[in-house]
Amino acid sequence: METGREKPSGPARYFEQVQGQRKFRPNYLANEIEEQYEFVYVEETEKFYVYLENYWQDKAERIIREECNDRLVKEFEPARASRVVDTIKTRSYISKHKKDFQPCKYKIPFLNGAYNLETGELEEHSPDDRFTHIIPWTYDPEAECPRIKQFLEEVVENEVDKEKILETIGYSLLADYPYAHALILYGSGRNGKSVLLKLWKKVLSENNYKEEQLQQLESGRFATQSLYRKLAVFNDDLPNTKLETGSTLKSLTGGNEVRAEIKGGEHFEFKNFATPVFACNEIPESNDSTDGFYRRWEIINFPYKFVENPVKENHKQQKSKKELMEELTQDSEIMGLLNEAVSRLEKMKEQGGFTYKTDAEATRTLWKSYSNPLDQFIEICLEQGMTQQDVRELEEDPHQNNISDYQYDFIAKDDLVFLINKYCEHFSSKAPSKTKITRKLKNDSPYYVQEGRTRQMGEDDDRTRVYKFIQFSDEFRDFVFDDNPRPDCPYFFENLRVCARDVLRNYENTQDTKDTLNLGHRIKDYIDEHEDTLVEEQDIIDNLDVDQGKVDKKISELIHDGELYRPKPGVVQTI
Numbered sequence: 001m002e003t004g005r006e007k008p009s010g011p012a013r014y015f016e017q018v019q020g021q022r023k024f025r026p027n028y029l030a031n032e033i034e035e036q037y038e039f040v041y042v043e044e045t046e047k048f049y050v051y052l053e054n055y056w057q058d059k060a061e062r063i064i065r066e067e068c069n070d071r072l073v074k075e076f077e078p079a080r081a082s083r084v085v086d087t088i089k090t091r092s093y094i095s096k097h098k099k100d101f102q103p104c105k106y107k108i109p110f111l112n113g114a115y116n117l118e119t120g121e122l123e124e125h126s127p128d129d130r131f132t133h134i135i136p137w138t139y140d141p142e143a144e145c146p147r148i149k150q151f152l153e154e155v156v157e158n159e160v161d162k163e164k165i166l167e168t169i170g171y172s173l174l175a176d177y178p179y180a181h182a183l184i185l186y187g188s189g190r191n192g193k194s195v196l197l198k199l200w201k202k203v204l205s206e207n208n209y210k211e212e213q214l215q216q217l218e219s220g221r222f223a224t225q226s227l228y229r230k231l232a233v234f235n236d237d238l239p240n241t242k243l244e245t246g247s248t249l250k251s252l253t254g255g256n257e258v259r260a261e262i263k264g265g266e267h268f269e270f271k272n273f274a275t276p277v278f279a280c281n282e283i284p285e286s287n288d289s290t291d292g293f294y295r296r297w298e299i300i301n302f303p304y305k306f307v308e309n310p311v312k313e314n315h316k317q318q319k320s321k322k323e324l325m326e327e328l329t330q331d332s333e334i335m336g337l338l339n340e341a342v343s344r345l346e347k348m349k350e351q352g353g354f355t356y357k358t359d360a361e362a363t364r365t366l367w368k369s370y371s372n373p374l375d376q377f378i379e380i381c382l383e384q385g386m387t388q389q390d391v392r393e394l395e396e397d398p399h400q401n402n403i404s405d406y407q408y409d410f411i412a413k414d415d416l417v418f419l420i421n422k423y424c425e426h427f428s429s430k431a432p433s434k435t436k437i438t439r440k441l442k443n444d445s446p447y448y449v450q451e452g453r454t455r456q457m458g459e460d461d462d463r464t465r466v467y468k469f470i471q472f473s474d475e476f477r478d479f480v481f482d483d484n485p486r487p488d489c490p491y492f493f494e495n496l497r498v499c500a501r502d503v504l505r506n507y508e509n510t511q512d513t514k515d516t517l518n519l520g521h522r523i524k525d526y527i528d529e530h531e532d533t534l535v536e537e538q539d540i541i542d543n544l545d546v547d548q549g550k551v552d553k554k555i556s557e558l559i560h561d562g563e564l565y566r567p568k569p570g571v572v573q574t575i
Contacts (some may be wrong), residue, residue, distance in 0.1 A: 002413035008026050011075040024075075026083040034088065038127055041089045044098040044268045045228065049091060050186065055109060055134045063084050072550050098270065103127040103175040103229075106349075108342065110139040117346055132229045135173060136205045137335055145336030147200070147327050154304070154318065155192030158564070161300050167354055168298075169200060169337070170345035172275040173440040178251045179353050180296045183277040184238075184263045186283055186370055187302030187468070188319070194281040197236055199328050200277070203337060204231055214278055215241050218248045220523045225260030230274040238280035247287030253296050281427065294367060295360035303428070303540050356565050362556040362570070373442060381423070381476035384447045385409025387469045410454065410466040415437075441467060473482045483510070519546060519554050524563065528569050534571045 007013065014028045038051040039060050068081040088094060091352040105113040109131045113122040122139060152162045169184050185193040201209060209232040217223045218232070226232055251258050253276065257269040276549075278457075286293065303316055310317035327333070348354060358366075368376045386409045387440050408512040413434065441449040452468045522544055527535050555572060558564040564572050 105176040143335035170341035240282040291360035386473035
């Protein structure tokens with residue numbers, strides 16, 4: 001029934017008289033605000049979102065308070081605004097469970113629309129996609145990035161590493177984590193790692209990533225909660241502090257729920273989709289030796305150094321470019337990079353994973369070589385030799401008639417130190433002192449080793465200092481006589497001062513070494529003969545008539561070096 005009275009205007013419309021008293025009605029103001037905005041309150045995380053600029057933003061309370069201030073004018077009071085906030089937050093159609101507010105797994109929200117990976121179409125933005133982020137760039141399928149491609153070719157050694165980087169950039173655009181994957185960018189300073197990460201951060205924008213150390217994620221109580229709804233977690237300079245565990249990393253990259261603790265004792269669980277990408281000069285040692293830890297990682301080596309005045313003869317040094325960052329971050333370049341990344345992501349979804357994936361054992365070996373090359377050298381390049389007691393026992397054996405003239409196995413100290421330095425240099429690691437090497441061999445190695453001197457090195461030698469009772473392993477020979485021999489090593493190896501049962505000084509002339517030298521070429525030649533088909537690894541073993549362990553190892557090395565790839569288990573092809 002009409003009373004003829006006009007409805008109140010201005011702030012008065014949010015009040016009414018109740019038994020002679022003027023009462024504020026928060027629901028009146030809440031209804032008006034909801035006509036202008038969409039809200040969602042997620043109970044488990046206590047996140048209160050408002051849909052602004054085509055995505056859900058965690059600033060609903062601020063927006064509501066601002067609207068209250070604008071509409072109530074002189075009637076504004078913080079307590080009244082709080083009542084409006086609570087009114088909207090607690091409405092049943094606003095409050096959601098976390099599982100009902102997951103972002104779309106197959107779309108990428110750009111400024112000009114959401115790209116649908118399943119249809120290949122750019123669609124209108126929709127609040128139903130539940131994105132709490134946006135990639136702050138326009139998607140342009142025609143855009144190109146020639147300068148960024150050139151940069152990647154300048155900082156990594158091969159096409160495979162370049163593809164791994166582009167695929168991981170694409171992966172970091174996805175609000176999902178279907179494939180266990182994490183990336184380490186490794187190398188000494190001034191080699192392009194930091195430039196790449198700056199570019200990557202520019203692509204995602206600072207709202208969409210967090211900076212955390214891997215060690216902090218593993219040990220910090222509150223570190224994981226900062227990754228909620230982020231696309232990537234970066235660290236530009238990962239410390240070499242030992243990793244006591246890898247359990248958090250495995251949870252973050254495993255697609256399962258991750259526990260996040262909030263200060264004050266509260267906690268919630270969420271599915272992480274932040275891709276871990278860390279840069280370091282030294283890879284930290286890890287107590288986690290499981291395949292589950294190592295199969296997640298890809299290690300990208302940045303072997304070159306960019307300096308003002310590079311040495312012409314040093315191919316690992318290149319001229320630095322002061323204007324590089326400006327060139328890489330042109331809008332056209334970044335949109336071109338996004339186009340490249342999206343195309344890689346579409347390919348990954350089609351084939352069910354990353355194109356190039358290093359197996360756990362190869363990554364474990366590489367990780368140990370980078371994080372502790374001395375331990376790795378001792379483990380894989382040396383083995384227990386004959387001791388004086390072994391020699392005496394053999395001499396007493398009436399069936400043994402092939403005893404060396406020498407009394408026991410040994411390696412000259414200076415020679416072993418030189419080779420360890422070369423090994424560390426190969427993995428861009430600081431060489432240990434002779435004292436540290438000696439202490440490690442004698443007190444903390446799996447071999448029985450003693451120091452000594454000998455005059456049995458040649459007529460010009462005067463009691464040469466040696467490490468007694470050790471010799472080189474087959475893996476050491478693989479390192480020296482690789483398809484791409486290490487600088488100085490083969491020549492030095494010919495003159496190596498050792499005593500061993502297999503007459504190691506003449507080893508370079510044996511058929512076994514020739515097989516080691518040629519195995520990589522033989523594998524590639526066999527695959528090239530069958531270039532129109534995928535080659536079974538077992539066929540290679542059968543046709544080359546070589547020990548399976550050696551073939552498996554060489555194939556893993558060729559895959560890591562970017563010369564082969566494994567499209568599916570047990571099958572290889574050249575790149």
